[in-house]
Amino acid sequence: MKKNLLFVQGNEACVEAALYAGLEFFAGYPITPSTEIAELLSYRLPKKGGKFIQMEDEISSMCAIIGASLTGKKVMTATSGPGFSLKQEAIGFAVMTETPCVIVNVQRGGPSTGLPTSVSQGDIMQARWGTHGEHAIITLTASNNQDVFAMTVEAFNLSETFRSPVILLFDEVVAHTRERLIMPEPGEISVVKRLRTSVKEGTDYHPYLPREDGRLPMSDFGGVHRYNVTGLMHDMWGFPSDNPKIVYGLMHHLVDKIEGHTKEITRIKEFFIEDAEYLLISYGSSARTALHVVENRRARGEKVGLLEIQTLWPFPADTVRKRCASVNCVIVVEMNMGQILHEVKKAVDDPDKVFLANQINGSFITPTDILNILRIIQGKGS
């Protein structure tokens, strides 16, 4: 057996990947179904000289990782629905101050306390718009352990590249399914290091003046450059400003740096889509069920394909439109009332050919849930 083969939960795959990506600081608060991430990191992080802290609540966990990130550390927190709600204001602070950080939300049934141990994908829109004010955000998801690993490393890489919080939107099924994980060798997946300023001590450093390529090299808190970080609109010094020209520039910078790089951020998987007449679009654990249906139907000669979206935000509208152009009909498979359905409808040329196959009762979506819709669309009776 290969040495680097593990049999683990999705939450463990996430922990392995975070450590692979160079995680140095984790703050969290116990919540089902993400708690294993905190438990494992409390054991693993100090072994490599990293820091773990269980904070007094979800809000302070989010705040603590932002503080640690400013000192130059790679940071992460993990939570689930109710905790994700509580973290939203501080996530907005990370957006505004352009502080790299990774937030894992293992989705469970909601609203409110909902179904703490059951699966759901109800936080798609909260990941996009949970914090107040106009902004852009990066959100990734995954359907199996190997992809949980890849997307977690990706989340750290994108957060450093774009100086943005990145949300990893897993779900209870992905987090608690035990399956194999092939641990990549060090260097097998590239890891993005923090971009630090080359401005020398004694020379003015402008923390919020983007370079020509739009990136902002950072300077660690505690290092040679002393500067101000604020959640207020700010100028290139990081000092509060309500000058309309500066505010306009900052708003555009914050949104454009992500929305303008949608193609670069998009991660998508395609299964049997070249000749597909019916296209399933799914993500997270739902995509496992969708893939099962596709393979099953293909065996019967039906031309069904699957588009598995791994970058939910910024939504890859162009890619979705192109892939949907030649198919007869599209079925969005998700465990909510159609949060990505509406994004797909907005993206495609003919929204009337987009349908929803979903499950919202806390049970994992089954192939039958999808087949029932597919059969109606195919005119094979209900």
Next chain:
Amino acid sequence: MPVRDYIRERFFPHIWCPGCGHGTVMGSMIRAIENLGIKKSDIVVVSGIGCSSRICGYLDFHTLHTIHGRALAFATGVKLSRPELTLIAPMGDGDAFAIGGNHLIHAARRNIDITAIIMNNSIYGMTGGQYSPLTGYGDFATTAPYGNIDRSFDVVKLAMGAGASFVARTTTYHVRSMIKILEKAITHKGFSVVDILSQCPTYFGRKNKLESAVDMLKYYKTHTIPIGSKEKEKNPDLIERGIFVQEKYPEYCAEYDKIIEKASKER
């Protein structure tokens, strides 16, 4: 170094009202740091939201102006990540004791080496004079037009109860002792809470018939006494000032270093 070397002059004038006590606190903080000879690049100041929290922008340290009530949570992240840095968290009374009360008691319980400075003007100044958890019973505020019926916290007792290893109180009238207390609080290895009564003539004063900053400073002079003063027996309403607690408890970051040592020895 002259005091002006510690401030970012290009960002002046500051936003504080004429007569506000917060400038006095900032001046004392700078003098304490100057007296201690700590390098500017070794100091991180973390604040929340409110009049007090704007102090960040004016100080030439690493400064982090965060969200309402959460200064200590951010500061905990900075400190645990870089324990060699000196962490100071100036907060308003609403910031520290209403929305941020939870973080204050837990930072005290952990005894993490951060100096919490409460710029206590007994009012929400930035939003226009609403009552705070430190507005006294019967005081007036824009949201207490008939007088405040909330009982106020006793900052010193609360910090002591939560386990802070250094607790002190002073006022903007007693500047010399404020500087000394801040020096001790900053050098104290553990969580320090310094409650500084700081006048807000614009809102607290105007609503409570203490119309000038001078009136309010005189009030601090006549209504506070050093700890242990016999006058307290005659008039229990007098407010004690001085250092109430100065204890050595295990400090959080030092304790975590032991965890790292333990964990790295295990296979």
